[in-house]
Amino acid sequence: MSEQQFDLIVIGGGSGGVRAARIAAGYGANVAICEQSRMGGTCVIRGCVPKKLLVYASHFAEDFETAKSYGWRIKDASFSWSTLIANKDREIDRLNQVYHRLLDNAGVTTFMGHAQLLDRHRVQVGEQTLRAKKILLATGGQPFTPDFSGCELAISSDQAFHLETLPKRIIIAGGGYIAVEFAGIFNGMGSEVVLAYRGDKILRGFDDDLRDHLENEMHNQGIIIQHDCEISSLERQQSGQLQVTYEDGEVTMADQVMFATGRSPNVDNLGLEQAGIELSPKGAIPVDDDSRTCQDNIFAVGDVTDRINLTPVAIREGHAFADTEFGNKPRQADHALVPSAVFSQPPIGTVGYSEQLAREKFGRLRIYRSSFRAMKHSLSDIQEKTLMKMIVDDATNVVVGLHIIGLDAAEMVQGFAVAVKAGLKKDDFDATVGIHPTSGEEVVTLRDFEVVE
Numbered sequence: 145m146s147e148q149q150f151d152l153i154v155i156g157g158g159s160g161g162v163r164a165a166r167i168a169a170g171y172g173a174n175v176a177i178c179e180q181s182r183m184g185g186t187c188v189i190r191g192c193v194p195k196k197l198l199v200y201a202s203h204f205a206e207d208f209e210t211a212k213s214y215g216w217r218i219k220d221a222s223f224s225w226s227t228l229i230a231n232k233d234r235e236i237d238r239l240n241q242v243y244h245r246l247l248d249n250a251g252v253t254t255f256m257g258h259a260q261l262l263d264r265h266r267v268q269v270g271e272q273t274l275r276a277k278k279i280l281l282a283t284g285g286q287p288f289t290p291d292f293s294g295c296e297l298a299i300s301s302d303q304a305f306h307l308e309t310l311p312k313r314i315i316i317a318g319g320g321y322i323a324v325e326f327a328g329i330f331n332g333m334g335s336e337v338v339l340a341y342r343g344d345k346i347l348r349g350f351d352d353d354l355r356d357h358l359e360n361e362m363h364n365q366g367i368i369i370q371h372d373c374e375i376s377s378l379e380r381q382q383s384g385q386l387q388v389t390y391e392d393g394e395v396t397m398a399d400q401v402m403f404a405t406g407r408s409p410n411v412d413n414l415g416l417e418q419a420g421i422e423l424s425p426k427g428a429i430p431v432d433d434d435s436r437t438c439q440d441n442i443f444a445v446g447d448v449t450d451r452i453n454l455t456p457v458a459i460r461e462g463h464a465f466a467d468t469e470f471g472n473k474p475r476q477a478d479h480a481l482v483p484s485a486v487f488s489q490p491p492i493g494t495v496g497y498s499e500q501l502a503r504e505k506f507g508r509l510r511i512y513r514s515s516f517r518a519m520k521h522s523l524s525d526i527q528e529k530t531l532m533k534m535i536v537d538d539a540t541n542v543v544v545g546l547h548i549i550g551l552d553a554a555e556m557v558q559g560f561a562v563a564v565k566a567g568l569k570k571d572d573f574d575a576t577v578g579i580h581p582t583s584g585e586e587v588v589t590l591r592d593f594e595v596v597e
């Protein structure tokens with residue numbers, strides 16, 4: 145069969161790949177995109193989107209509690225996991241179709257199947273051979289589970305979205321984004337949750353005050369957090385339960401064991417060696433600031449490059465690539481001061497430097513803190529606290545970090561991230577009038593600080 149010719153072949157129909165394909169096609173390029181699973185990638189199909197739907201679902205337990213203190217009487221509230229999963233699947237199907245439509249409307253040719261590089265310009269997908277001047281690798285990542293006896297019995301976040309029944313008791317290994325988010329989800333649904341983390345404090349890399357605060361709130365909600373704890377084996381019992389053995393010899397039982405121990409770049413059978421591309425020591429595709437690999441016509445964006453593994457970052461990398469290579473508008477994706485959220489319960493929003501990193505970079509700092517009970521909880525017995533922490537470089541008065549944990553933290557930080565990204569000073573925050581009564585007004589009225597260096 146003859147080769148089909150394109151200006152650009154994109155491998156991977158996730159956030160980064162789809163954005164690059166659409167923008168390049170908009171500039172008039174003849175673009176093909178290959179996807180082996182479902183269009184939309186990790187974020188839409190088995191990540192951010194279904195996760196947030198489950199977070200909403202799990203929060204109703206607390207919302208019903210709060211509602212009572214506002215005078216509502218809710219009779220016979222009950223929860224159906226299967227209804228939730230069916231409704232969530234319907235929404236994901238809809239989004240999957242939206243992605244197909246966006247690509248069709250942009251004039252991008254879609255190939256469903258596993259794609260493999262044959263050399264620097266040719267890609268094999270199913271029976272088809274495609275050729276292009278430029279190739280973009282946007283294959284994302286997949287859950288990583290350590291190798292141990294019985295590890296195949298554990299689930300990852302991929303399977304957690306499709307469980308037939310809600311586990312009565314689940315052990316979640318890991319202490320990162322996915323582990324704390326799913327701990328909150330299952331706990332809210334009524335499962336007994338144990339978080340088994342190998343370190344001494346969850347969410348490594350985040351500001352220490354947030355880490356302590358979240359551990360405390362999770363503990364108050366009944367989640368059991370075990371530190372310095374690693375699973376050494378799993379064994380299925382006749383009852384169907386899993387026998388879990390920890391490295392210190394302790395044995396316990398669970399209905400499900402989920403591993404959220406990081407993700408690794410999707411590079412299996414991608415044909416990288418045939419195109420002369422070597423992996424980094426961590427198994428990612430190394431790229432420069434233009435997302436170019438060591439081959440000058442092959443580029444890579446998103447999680448497969450293991451830079452900042454967030455959907456909006458992959459989208460920006462894909463867009464910058466298309467602007468530069470097909471739009472005659474050279475630019476690079478900016479990886480500085482990227483805000484992010486963890487949809488734990490309560491959620492976290494964060495932008496800029498943690499106190500630890502700010503001390504190393506700037507020296508003398510002013511640390512502003514505020515801790516309070518959100519107004520919504522004031523009529524209820526819910527004692528959950530919001531914590532805000534602002535980090536100011538004492539020499540320049542510039543706000544270099546803002547970290548919030550509590551109700552609506554992600555929404556607040558998305559707005560304030562503009563100010564932090566713009567390099568605004570504490571005076572600019574002080575000059576802004578608060579909106580009353582909100583939690584966000586606290587950010588512009590922070591007065592008490594401590595000096596650290």
Ligand code: NDP
Nearest residue numbers: 290318319320321322323343348404405406407453485486
């Ligand atoms: P993370 O890298 O955030 O966390 C991995 C966790 O697993 C860490 O606590 C780590 O411990 C632990 N771990 C790693 N290897 C092992 C091992 N061999 N044995 C035991 N524990 C181990 O990964 P996640 O899987 O939570 O998430 C993957 C990525 O997905 C994130 O980095 C993030 O970029 C993205 N993501 C973003 C979300 C958001 O924006 N809200 C939500 C979900 C995912 P240690 O700390 O000691 O290294």
